[in-house]
Amino acid sequence: MTTHTHGHKHPTEVPRSSPPLIEMRDISIAFGGIKAVDHASVNLYPGEVVGLLGHNGAGKSTLIKILSGAYKRDHGDILINGAKVDITNPRDAKALGIETIYQTLALADNVDAAANLYLGRELRTRWGTLDDVAMEAECRQVMGRLNPNFRRFKEPVKALSGGQRQSVAIARAIHFNARILIMDEPTAALGPQETAQVGELIKQLKAEGIGIFLISHDIHDVFDLADRLTVMKNGRVVGTARTTDVDHDEVLGMIIAGKCPPGAIPGPGALQTASAAA
Amino acid sequence: MAATDNTQNPAMEREGALTRFLRATEIDSRMLGMLGALLVIWVGFDLASAIVRGGDGLLGGTFLTPRNLWILLVQTSSIAVMTTGMVLIIVMRHIDLSVGSVLGFTAVCIGTMQVYWLGPALGVGHPAIWIITLILGLALGAAIGALHGTLIAYFGIPSFIVTLGGLIVWRGAAWSVIRGETVAPMDKNFKLIGGGISGITPGSIGATASWILGLIICAAIVALIYLGRQQRKRFNFTLKPVWAEVLLAVVGCAAVVGITWVLNAYYWPKGVVDRWALQTGAVVPPEGLNISFGYSIPVLIALFVGIAMTFVANRTRFGRYVYAIGGNPEAAELAGINTKKITLMVFSLMGMLAAISASISSARLDSATNALGQFDELYVIAAAVIGGTSLAGGLGTIYGAMLGALVMQSLQSGMTLLNFESATKDMVVGCVLVFAVFVDQVYQRRVK
Ligand SMILES: Nc1ncnc2c1ncn2[C@@H]1O[C@H](COP(=O)(O)OP(=O)(O)O)[C@@H](O)[C@H]1O
Ligand SMILES: [Mg+2]
Numbered sequence: 190m191t192t193h194t195h196g197h198k199h200p201t202e203v204p205r206s207s208p209p210l211i212e213m214r215d216i217s218i219a220f221g222g223i224k225a226v227d228h229a230s231v232n233l234y235p236g237e238v239v240g241l242l243g244h245n246g247a248g249k250s251t252l253i254k255i256l257s258g259a260y261k262r263d264h265g266d267i268l269i270n271g272a273k274v275d276i277t278n279p280r281d282a283k284a285l286g287i288e289t290i291y292q293t294l295a296l297a298d299n300v301d302a303a304a305n306l307y308l309g310r311e312l313r314t315r316w317g318t319l320d321d322v323a324m325e326a327e328c329r330q331v332m333g334r335l336n337p338n339f340r341r342f343k344e345p346v347k348a349l350s351g352g353q354r355q356s357v358a359i360a361r362a363i364h365f366n367a368r369i370l371i372m373d374e375p376t377a378a379l380g381p382q383e384t385a386q387v388g389e390l391i392k393q394l395k396a397e398g399i400g401i402f403l404i405s406h407d408i409h410d411v412f413d414l415a416d417r418l419t420v421m422k423n424g425r426v427v428g429t430a431r432t433t434d435v436d437h438d439e440v441l442g443m444i445i446a447g448k449c450p451p452g453a454i455p456g457p458g459a460l461q462t463a464s465a466a467a
Numbered sequence: 468m469a470a471t472d473n474t475q476n477p478a479m480e481r482e483g484a485l486t487r488f489l490r491a492t493e494i495d496s497r498m499l500g501m502l503g504a505l506l507v508i509w510v511g512f513d514l515a516s517a518i519v520r521g522g523d524g525l526l527g528g529t530f531l532t533p534r535n536l537w538i539l540l541v542q543t544s545s546i547a548v549m550t551t552g553m554v555l556i557i558v559m560r561h562i563d564l565s566v567g568s569v570l571g572f573t574a575v576c577i578g579t580m581q582v583y584w585l586g587p588a589l590g591v592g593h594p595a596i597w598i599i600t601l602i603l604g605l606a607l608g609a610a611i612g613a614l615h616g617t618l619i620a621y622f623g624i625p626s627f628i629v630t631l632g633g634l635i636v637w638r639g640a641a642w643s644v645i646r647g648e649t650v651a652p653m654d655k656n657f658k659l660i661g662g663g664i665s666g667i668t669p670g671s672i673g674a675t676a677s678w679i680l681g682l683i684i685c686a687a688i689v690a691l692i693y694l695g696r697q698q699r700k701r702f703n704f705t706l707k708p709v710w711a712e713v714l715l716a717v718v719g720c721a722a723v724v725g726i727t728w729v730l731n732a733y734y735w736p737k738g739v740v741d742r743w744a745l746q747t748g749a750v751v752p753p754e755g756l757n758i759s760f761g762y763s764i765p766v767l768i769a770l771f772v773g774i775a776m777t778f779v780a781n782r783t784r785f786g787r788y789v790y791a792i793g794g795n796p797e798a799a800e801l802a803g804i805n806t807k808k809i810t811l812m813v814f815s816l817m818g819m820l821a822a823i824s825a826s827i828s829s830a831r832l833d834s835a836t837n838a839l840g841q842f843d844e845l846y847v848i849a850a851a852v853i854g855g856t857s858l859a860g861g862l863g864t865i866y867g868a869m870l871g872a873l874v875m876q877s878l879q880s881g882m883t884l885l886n887f888e889s890a891t892k893d894m895v896v897g898c899v900l901v902f903a904v905f906v907d908q909v910y911q912r913r914v915k
Binding site for chain 2: 278289291293294295304308310311326345
């Protein structure tokens with residue numbers, strides 16, 4: 190694991206012994222005429238949490254959906270441990286150990302929690318049929334850790350509350366030994382207590398060496414949990430900074446005005462005047 | 468029963484007895500509703516026919532007689548087979564309007580092969596003819612379905628359009644093959660698939676085999692309930708109360724025994740018995756000889772297809788994916804499911820089922836015409852919808868759709884018994900479809 194050397198005043202990259210777990214380099218994608226993501230670069234090291242911040246429509250979800258295989262990029266490269274990989278569909282991403290909790294949760298509403306947990310990688314009996322009982326048993330275990338009060342294993346997830354549905358989506362992402370976890374607004378539907386639980390979970394996964402992209406609208410969450418943060422605006426990266434090198438107001442300035450503070454490495458989306466002034 | 472009465476939870480006490488019963492037995496309340504509707508229709512027609520004409524039916528009419536019920540099941544089987552596939556298609560938020568035309572086209576192809584190619588080549592009645600033509604027919608149906616599926620999944624053309632085109636194209640193709648003529652007669656072995664008597668060979672399995680089959684099905688019901696319970700015990704899941712399991716087993720077995728008994732109570736007509744006696748040298752006593760029909764081959768085919776399709780829908784990955792795609796296509800795609808491949812497979816399966824129905828229908832009529840299966844697509848879709856399949860996708864059961872097919876056919880047969888004009892029958896069936904969906908929606912809203 191990389192050791193973090195603290196006390197850097199300058200926004201230089203910390204020298205690391207190994208290449209990043211994930212590097213997304215110069216990624217672009219357009220829908221019709223809209224450049225949803227415009228030459229964005231982010232990276233992530235093992236055991237690191239990187240927060241992605243930005244207004245609605247900044248391109249955060251689109252960027253991570255390229256990583257999870259939901260969208261095909263128009264331009265740019267994805268590297269895992271320094272080697273270029275080709276991710277053209279969600280199966281590719283999963284095979285590489287990339288698991289995603291989508292902002293929309295992406296649950297099949299008409300089937301139960303266990304069926305969603307195992308969707309696409311069902312357990313089967315030795316006759317090749319679905320092993321629903323084993324899947325439900327596993328599901329009870331995972332959900333017992335995440336949401337001990339959950340009992341509604343027999344109902345389609347459509348009948349569940351927002352928080353329960355979110356637990357199912359989280360369970361699905363962490364149950365299959367992910368190396369890289371993408372969490373797109375994972376606490377959006379949760380109450381304070383459940384949000385704190387997810388925070389604990391993130392710390393635990395981080396300690397296991399999993400790299401996490403955490404998209405959140407809550408700056409406090411990001412400062413609590415993330416090692417670094419990247420701010421996006423209009424599809425472009427404003428800047429990337431270690432959470433120890435910037436403060437709340439500076440990050441708000443990045444999000445709202447695209448102003449890159451001295452503690453951050455500016456990206457293509459940074460205000461030109463700001464970088465000139467620095 | 469006493470043990471279940473100490474409810475600790477006040478909310479439990481407020482539930483009605485019916486709700487508690489349904490919860491304990493895990494019976495789908497919609498299925499109970501359908502069985503109730505079926506009962507009303509059957510009783511109603513028997514009473515109505517008793518008034519009109521009188522007969523030896525259960526209530527004095529001509530509907531609830533072994534003969535009529537036996538024929539009713541045979542007539543249901545073709546639509547019932549196809550509706551099992553239509554359920555999966557509608558669950559996936561698609562539609563297949565082409566099944567009737569595909570049925571017609573495959574039927575004339577099967578007929579042409581039997582009458583014009585294999586008959587002359589191998590000798591009429593050669594035992595290989597029925598199996599070769601059946602296999603080729605199924606392959607043809609599957610290929611047509613795969614073509615539809617490819618256009619829908621990989622070319623992105625809406626299924627409504629592709630299969631609307633298919634409805635027109637395959638009907639035309641059926642005409643082109645035989646230029647509007649009737650192909651007849653079908654191969655004598657093949658004919659048994661329709662359930663009729665071919666010479667002195669019946670297209671049904673007789674009393675003894677029917678009882679054996681009935682007992683096997685009863686044993687299977689008991690075994691499934693028992694094994695399911697053991698499995699849940701192994702993982703310490705909550706179990707259904709024992710009385711509920713026993714009740715399900717008893718009701719299931721009683722139904723099977725009852726159906727078997729009724730089908731066995733329908734005997735060969737006297738003319739066939741005499742012909743049979745003449746050819747085999749058997750002696751018919753003066754009071755006549757009761758030879759039971761028992762389960763007919765088309766009903767057995769429908770039963771087998773129903774069980775197989777239920778298995779596919781509930782116990783295989785493919786089935787799970789069909790439902791997941793219907794529930795949320797985007798989520799299924801993001802979960803790594805190859806939704807295009809599943810779409811292709813579902814339409815191909817539908818084509819094959821249409822070919823099975825083509826075999827049943829043409830064998831039953833002992834001929835194939837280019838009009839065979841006309842409007843079947845509508846009855847197949849209606850059966851699925853009456854059986855609880857939601858056109859919004861994601862919801863539907865195989866047994867529900869098959870029961871829906873039985874409800875529709877019961878209406879048709881009953882009205883025929885009462886000498887309704889066919890135009891009147893069409894109007895009634897159409898209204899019943901709309902009414903059934905309306906009732907279902909009211910019910911669904913109340914459940915929520
Ligand atoms: N599938 C799509 N088709 C068309 N436009 C899209 C699509 N997905 C996202 N966009 C557009 O891309 C931009 C970025 O959206 P998104 O990535 O969801 O932002 P964020 O997650 O940061 O709120 C928005 O302008 C959005 O309208
Ligand atoms: Mg978003």
